[in-house]
Amino acid sequence: MQKLIKKYFPLFALPTLIAFTISFVIPFVLGVYLSFTEFTTVTNAKWVGLNNYMKVFADKEFLNALWFTVKFTVVSVVSINVLAFVFALLLTRKIKGTNMFRTVFFMPNLIGGIVLGYIWQLIINGVLIKFDVTLTVSAKYGFWGLVVLMCWQLTGYMMVIYIAGLQNVPKDLIEAANIDGATKFGILRNVTLPLVMPSITICLFLTLSNSFKLFDQNLALTAGAPSKQTTMLALDIYNTFYGKAGWEGVGQAKAVVFFVMVALIVLVQLLLTRSKEVES
Amino acid sequence: MTEDVNGCEKLLCHEERGFEMNKAKKSLWVSMLLALTAMIVIAGCSGNNKPSNEGGAAAGGKGEIYFLNFKPEIASVYEKIAKDYEAETGVKVKVVTAASGTYETTLRSEIAKSDAPTIFQINGPIGYETWKDYTLDLKDTKLFKSLSDPSLAVTSGEGVYGIPYVVEGYGIIYNNAIMSKYFALPNKAVSVSSMDEVNNFATLKAVVEDMTAKKDELGISGVFASTSLAAGEQWRWQTHLANLPLYYEFADNKEYDNTVLAGLAANEIAFKYGDNFKNIFDLYINNSATKSTLLGSKSVADSMAEFALGKVAMVQNGNWAWSQINEVGGNVVTADDIKFLPIYTGVEGEEKQGLAVGTENYLAINSKVSAEKQQASIAFLEWLFSSEKGKKYVTEELGFIAPFNTFTENEMPADPLAKEVLHWMNKDVTSVAWTFAAFPSEEFKNVFGDALLQYAQGNMDWAKVTTTMKDAWKSQKAK
Numbered sequence: 001m002q003k004l005i006k007k008y009f010p011l012f013a014l015p016t017l018i019a020f021t022i023s024f025v026i027p028f029v030l031g032v033y034l035s036f037t038e039f040t041t042v043t044n045a046k047w048v049g050l051n052n053y054m055k056v057f058a059d060k061e062f063l064n065a066l067w068f069t070v071k072f073t074v075v076s077v078v079s080i081n082v083l084a085f086v087f088a089l090l091l092t093r094k095i096k097g098t099n100m101f102r103t104v105f106f107m108p109n110l111i112g113g114i115v116l117g118y119i120w121q122l123i124i125n126g127v128l129i130k131f132d133v134t135l136t137v138s139a140k141y142g143f144w145g146l147v148v149l150m151c152w153q154l155t156g157y158m159m160v161i162y163i164a165g166l167q168n169v170p171k172d173l174i175e176a177a178n179i180d181g182a183t184k185f186g187i188l189r190n191v192t193l194p195l196v197m198p199s200i201t202i203c204l205f206l207t208l209s210n211s212f213k214l215f216d217q218n219l220a221l222t223a224g225a226p227s228k229q230t231t232m233l234a235l236d237i238y239n240t241f242y243g244k245a246g247w248e249g250v251g252q253a254k255a256v257v258f259f260v261m262v263a264l265i266v267l268v269q270l271l272l273t274r275s276k277e278v279e280s
Numbered sequence: 281m282t283e284d285v286n287g288c289e290k291l292l293c294h295e296e297r298g299f300e301m302n303k304a305k306k307s308l309w310v311s312m313l314l315a316l317t318a319m320i321v322i323a324g325c326s327g328n329n330k331p332s333n334e335g336g337a338a339a340g341g342k343g344e345i346y347f348l349n350f351k352p353e354i355a356s357v358y359e360k361i362a363k364d365y366e367a368e369t370g371v372k373v374k375v376v377t378a379a380s381g382t383y384e385t386t387l388r389s390e391i392a393k394s395d396a397p398t399i400f401q402i403n404g405p406i407g408y409e410t411w412k413d414y415t416l417d418l419k420d421t422k423l424f425k426s427l428s429d430p431s432l433a434v435t436s437g438e439g440v441y442g443i444p445y446v447v448e449g450y451g452i453i454y455n456n457a458i459m460s461k462y463f464a465l466p467n468k469a470v471s472v473s474s475m476d477e478v479n480n481f482a483t484l485k486a487v488v489e490d491m492t493a494k495k496d497e498l499g500i501s502g503v504f505a506s507t508s509l510a511a512g513e514q515w516r517w518q519t520h521l522a523n524l525p526l527y528y529e530f531a532d533n534k535e536y537d538n539t540v541l542a543g544l545a546a547n548e549i550a551f552k553y554g555d556n557f558k559n560i561f562d563l564y565i566n567n568s569a570t571k572s573t574l575l576g577s578k579s580v581a582d583s584m585a586e587f588a589l590g591k592v593a594m595v596q597n598g599n600w601a602w603s604q605i606n607e608v609g610g611n612v613v614t615a616d617d618i619k620f621l622p623i624y625t626g627v628e629g630e631e632k633q634g635l636a637v638g639t640e641n642y643l644a645i646n647s648k649v650s651a652e653k654q655q656a657s658i659a660f661l662e663w664l665f666s667s668e669k670g671k672k673y674v675t676e677e678l679g680f681i682a683p684f685n686t687f688t689e690n691e692m693p694a695d696p697l698a699k700e701v702l703h704w705m706n707k708d709v710t711s712v713a714w715t716f717a718a719f720p721s722e723e724f725k726n727v728f729g730d731a732l733l734q735y736a737q738g739n740m741d742w743a744k745v746t747t748t749m750k751d752a753w754k755s756q757k758a759k
Contacts, residue, residue, distance in 0.1 A: 040410060041392040125577050136576030137737045223511035225576060226739065227730040242385050244723045245410045
């Protein structure tokens, strides 16, 4: 049996490998190569070395977008996880209709980002019109609009992961802590939290990378208005690539820088939270 | 003792549980890894495959001619033409239409494919700069030779790389029914009594402001339709309206006899006529159907609907807007009442100024496809613009004012706005050339448009708008 599996392993792995190569490896390598060139279409490129990268770091818009993205990521990661954890705690308490609530909270996650962006644009503008302003009047409306949108979309998903984690906390441990006279908060802090650390790792990873890479929602909700003050990194890359003639290579270089940043941040986060995980 | 036993039990339990926990943890990790792979794959796909907005492009692909259409509003007509052409000559024409505002994006991804567009469009000299590696020299084609004014074509050195195929005009479209109603008011505060007498900014301003004061009597919610400043909906201001001050600025440069050439040569601009721009822009936003802080959510379609429903008397747009006005459900504006007024901004001698007439649509043939495909594409275009059948399509269904001498005087489009454009072109006035062909990039226009939005919302003063615009021009030229 083992031998048989070994024998046919390449055959079974091949389709996936081909798909992965075509849709990921090749575009990725080509993308990195293009970031060192000047081009109009991907088939005719001229090598320019590190020129594009120099332009990236001299580009004020890129740095603005980076700062906006960082701010947004911090706020949304914290708010999404706190909200999701609270919901998860509430919905593991045998309240009536728990399942219905779980489903309802999870549902926004099934809607695509562009659609969500436009829906929330209508909602927010509908509220703001009472004060004679719109989303585009100030960058702070766009910022908080994005945060609300992301919370609405991701809280349910994270909540489901936290619920799975909470259900795996052994009842007897909590009981023991109760008998030992621990307070409710003490139990939460010293028993529950350490035991759901694996869930926290995943949730942080998902929210962090999703917030940092946000594109659709940003494009649909504000498209960077006013004056690019709410442009996030992904949208800035897109604008550079398509909006400025002759800047395609710079856009590509930004994308490579972006990739390295996302990879680094996520790796650091994984290392940090994993070291906090405990065995029960 | 009991406690001890309990503790023991707990420990035992604990160990068992611990094992289970480990399993649970493992499965969590597995699912996380799965999610990670899935995300990498998805990110890889979405990050590197250029989004293309073609409708039915995926199908077929063996078409002899591949026409990448710029104008979504007439996409269905091109489909019909393609079918007809195939029936007549047996040559297949594949028509793909880029969604509004995504032409450059679509072209960029389509042209890199093995089945690339054979006919595409460039937007003038600036577009030619981007696509010069792909444009065929059309100097020897009948198409170029039949241009009524050869200087309209996009040229570089001896070569001809872009052929204009439609002349368009824009200005302030007004609803004459509302205007007549206003001029008939006994208590109107102005002395003019018809739109023919409005021939400069001062008169226009007086009329508009008096109309705003009497808007309840006139049954309108504002004189001008909303100044649409949502992202992607700003072109009427950052391109079309901005054309006027820059046209006058470049016309002052006597070294060139053409404002586009003067503009292309200018590395910096003074925005000398910026105050004139402010004049008309202020007039638009202060007498609008919408409060100026709310303009950031308005689209062009909103403005056209307001006009079509008779809620406003005027809207700035071009002759292509007729279909948009006509198609609005509940449209109350009749074809006879729809007229054009030049955009007056308070420049000296503007009584002799006409509509802004020009083109930003130039046909180009892909130089990288096979020679047969190039010839077939040229033949198709010549058929469209010189055969009886093709010309009929052009004037009646596409509604183009075509700049070719193959069209006789009675072969002109019949829609009211196109007629108005022709009417103004034949009047004793000077048309404003479409100088925005010389604007350095989309980026420049968008930066200016965003500044206008900030100004309308009261977040930026006019001096800052002016410097923003000048800086954007300079930096986009310098790159």
